[in-house]
Amino acid sequence: MTVQSTSVPTAAKSSSFGRLDSKNLILIPPGIMLLVFFLCPFLIMGAVSFYYRVPDGFYEPDFVLSNYAAFFDPVFLTALVRSLTLCAVISVVCVSLAMPFTYLVSRMRRVVQIPIVILLLCILTLSEVILGFSWTILLSRTAGVSNILVWLGVLDRPVSLYPSSFAIMIAMLHFCFPFAVLTIYPPISRFDRSLPEAAATMGAGPVRAFFTVVVPALRGTIISALVLVFVFALGAYLFPQMLGRPADWTLSVLITDQAIYKSNIPFAAAMSVFLCLICFSLILGVGKLSKKSEG
Amino acid sequence: MTNLTLENVWKRFGSFDALKHVNLDLPSGKMITFLGPSGSGKSTLFRLVAGLDSASEGVVRFDDTDVTRMPAHQRNVGMVFQNYALFPHLNVWENISYGLMLQRRPKAERRARAEELLELIKLPHIADRTLNQLSGGQRQRVAIARALAMEPRLFLLDEPLSALDAKLREHMQNELCDLQQTLGITTIVVTHDQREAMTMSDVVVVIDHGEIQQVGTPLEIYRKPSTPFVADFVGTSTLLEGIARQDGTFEFEGRRLNVGCIGEAERDHTPSLLCLRPEQLALRTQSDDPSHAIPVEVRLIRDLGSEIEVTASFGKYEFLVKEPSGHSLGYSEGDRLDLLLPDHAHVMRA
Numbered sequence: 001m002t003v004q005s006t007s008v009p010t011a012a013k014s015s016s017f018g019r020l021d022s023k024n025l026i027l028i029p030p031g032i033m034l035l036v037f038f039l040c041p042f043l044i045m046g047a048v049s050f051y052y053r054v055p056d057g058f059y060e061p062d063f064v065l066s067n068y069a070a071f072f073d074p075v076f077l078t079a080l081v082r083s084l085t086l087c088a089v090i091s092v093v094c095v096s097l098a099m100p101f102t103y104l105v106s107r108m109r110r111v112v113q114i115p116i117v118i119l120l121l122c123i124l125t126l127s128e129v130i131l132g133f134s135w136t137i138l139l140s141r142t143a144g145v146s147n148i149l150v151w152l153g154v155l156d157r158p159v160s161l162y163p164s165s166f167a168i169m170i171a172m173l174h175f176c177f178p179f180a181v182l183t184i185y186p187p188i189s190r191f192d193r194s195l196p197e198a199a200a201t202m203g204a205g206p207v208r209a210f211f212t213v214v215v216p217a218l219r220g221t222i223i224s225a226l227v228l229v230f231v232f233a234l235g236a237y238l239f240p241q242m243l244g245r246p247a248d249w250t251l252s253v254l255i256t257d258q259a260i261y262k263s264n265i266p267f268a269a270a271m272s273v274f275l276c277l278i279c280f281s282l283i284l285g286v287g288k289l290s291k292k293s294e295g
Numbered sequence: 296m297t298n299l300t301l302e303n304v305w306k307r308f309g310s311f312d313a314l315k316h317v318n319l320d321l322p323s324g325k326m327i328t329f330l331g332p333s334g335s336g337k338s339t340l341f342r343l344v345a346g347l348d349s350a351s352e353g354v355v356r357f358d359d360t361d362v363t364r365m366p367a368h369q370r371n372v373g374m375v376f377q378n379y380a381l382f383p384h385l386n387v388w389e390n391i392s393y394g395l396m397l398q399r400r401p402k403a404e405r406r407a408r409a410e411e412l413l414e415l416i417k418l419p420h421i422a423d424r425t426l427n428q429l430s431g432g433q434r435q436r437v438a439i440a441r442a443l444a445m446e447p448r449l450f451l452l453d454e455p456l457s458a459l460d461a462k463l464r465e466h467m468q469n470e471l472c473d474l475q476q477t478l479g480i481t482t483i484v485v486t487h488d489q490r491e492a493m494t495m496s497d498v499v500v501v502i503d504h505g506e507i508q509q510v511g512t513p514l515e516i517y518r519k520p521s522t523p524f525v526a527d528f529v530g531t532s533t534l535l536e537g538i539a540r541q542d543g544t545f546e547f548e549g550r551r552l553n554v555g556c557i558g559e560a561e562r563d564h565t566p567s568l569l570c571l572r573p574e575q576l577a578l579r580t581q582s583d584d585p586s587h588a589i590p591v592e593v594r595l596i597r598d599l600g601s602e603i604e605v606t607a608s609f610g611k612y613e614f615l616v617k618e619p620s621g622h623s624l625g626y627s628e629g630d631r632l633d634l635l636l637p638d639h640a641h642v643m644r645a
Contacts (some may be wrong), residue, residue: 023533055448120308161565192378194377194378197347197380198374199368200347200367201346201370201374201442202368202397202441202444202445203369203394203398205366205368207345208397209368217382217383218496250502
């Protein structure tokens with residue numbers, strides 16, 4: 001009896017292992033990629049964050065916590081709060097613009113939808129640098145939009161609209177919007193049209209149907225778009241540098257600044273580790289939250 | 296209790312006419328079926344009544360109110376969608392009371408109304424369940440309850456029984472009829488199943504190619520089809536081509552058949568069609584009256600257990616005859632027999 005009962009599960013186990021093996025084979029190349037290009041650099045960065053920085057020099061292997069201690073400096077704490085707020089605002093504004101936009105586009109005829117999607121993909125091909133420079137021109141005193149406002153009689157004379165946090169925000173929105181739309185687009189175009197129609201037969205106008213049915217039914221999608229844009233915005237470091245004052249600089253800019261201009265690599269590494277941890281915990285937290293609300 | 300009227304309604308999608316010159320005046324408080332094959336325009340007509348699509352031309356009236364340009368959310372119609380379209384983010388009672396939520400009614404009132412409707416659909420204890428805790432049949436009932444929650448002027452059901460299995464379908468048919476009779480609400484059901492239409496409705500509207508073919512009670516539709524399409528789509532029939540004579544006889548393939556032709560077909564001139572239903576026909580080895588029979592050859596005998604279906608043919612015409620099961624027929628496939636015709640049959644324009 002015992003022999004039988006043990007032999008059956010082992011047979012099942014070995015066969016399932018065999019199946020797993022062939023299935024997992026395909027995971028090896030991406031696994032190696034992740035290991036070499038993601039995990040190793042991350043571990044190196046983690047190690048460097050504990051190294052000792054030689055004043056006016058480079059760094060040497062050591063185990064010191066001073067890099068992390070410097071982080072409790074109010075200057076960096078305010079930068080942290082500022083970064084997180086800026087990114088939160090950008091992701092909320094971006095997704096609240098992208099949701100109705102994508103919904104309306106998805107209800108248009110195919111002939112109209114395709115050029116709009118192509119246009120969004122075109123924006124994606126532009127790099128941060130090009131977008132940043134084009135906004136410095138658009139917001140400048142000599143050639144920018146304020147000239148139009150003067151021509152319209154809103155302003156007395158042209159002004160420069162950058163550097164400012166407003167300029168950073170506009171450029172970041174421009175940059176993140178296509179990502180938000182492309183994240184929302186597949187689930188929204190698969191969305192059951194009869195749901196808003198059912199809402200209509202019960203007395204909901206198009207706008208109320210959108211907010212009481214479409215938005216809540218797609219909350220999982222909305223949350224993942226919010227997280228995507230937030231993380232994306234957190235990583236952008238060129239826009240705050242090009243379009244903002246040092247007072248508007250975000251954590252990513254400070255990291256660049258420490259690493260490249262102040263050559264304080266251990267401190268930059270410590271900040272990077274911190275930023276990564278924030279991102280991870282955010283993604284995990286939101287994932288748990290959306291699972292809870294769905295169940 | 297709403298009387299639905301459509302006057303000269305057209306619906307065009309590009310150059311395609313989905314509905315052509317539709318005129319309907321439907322009685323209030325009745326069970327009405329829109330019957331037609333897929334692509335016939337029945338769903339288009341239905342959506343037009345609900346306000347989900349707008350008419351290209353013509354007028355739609357509820358009682359005396361012109362609702363042609365009124366959007367769906369102002370029409371107060373209750374609709375059950377084919378896939379039920381229940382809101383996945385709401386539970387059962389929240390789904391049912393969605394319309395009341397839009398009106399910002401207090402929670403206690405909404406809950407009470409939902410309980411009342413759940414009682415009506417005989418599912419009193421499921422108010423707090425989520426949708427994935429419901430079976431297909433329960434979902435449909437919840438969709439019905441939701442559609443009725445706002446005391447709509449019209450109750451619309453889109454292919455309500457197509458997703459249910461045969462047993463449940465029959466059961467729901469009866470329940471829907473009961474529900475309609477208790478509430479006395481004008482109800483429109485869209486279906487492609489002619490059996491469903493025949494058993495459920497007070498009035499059947501047969502639609503094909505975007506045109507109304509016939510409007511009438513199920514028996515009228517069955518006994519007096521006004522077009523060959525209706526005769527063919529509703530039940531089984533054989534249509535004989537010939538000429539209806541003034542004296543009531545029917546001239547067919549050189550014979551003068553002595554059947555009392557009832558119907559509006561023109562007499563003596565243009566060809567008309569004689570509609571013969573299986574239950575009107577019988578097979579005999581020898582007929583006494585040649586003007587009352589057609590010689591046929593037995594093609595196929597199928598014993599279904601409850602009855603025997605016999606297919607017999609005369610030239611290009613095929614007749615279906617039903618014989619009681621259980622005793623021997625006295626003939627077999629290939630035999631030549633006489634097909635006995637009824638005393639009266641329906642004729643229509645060809």
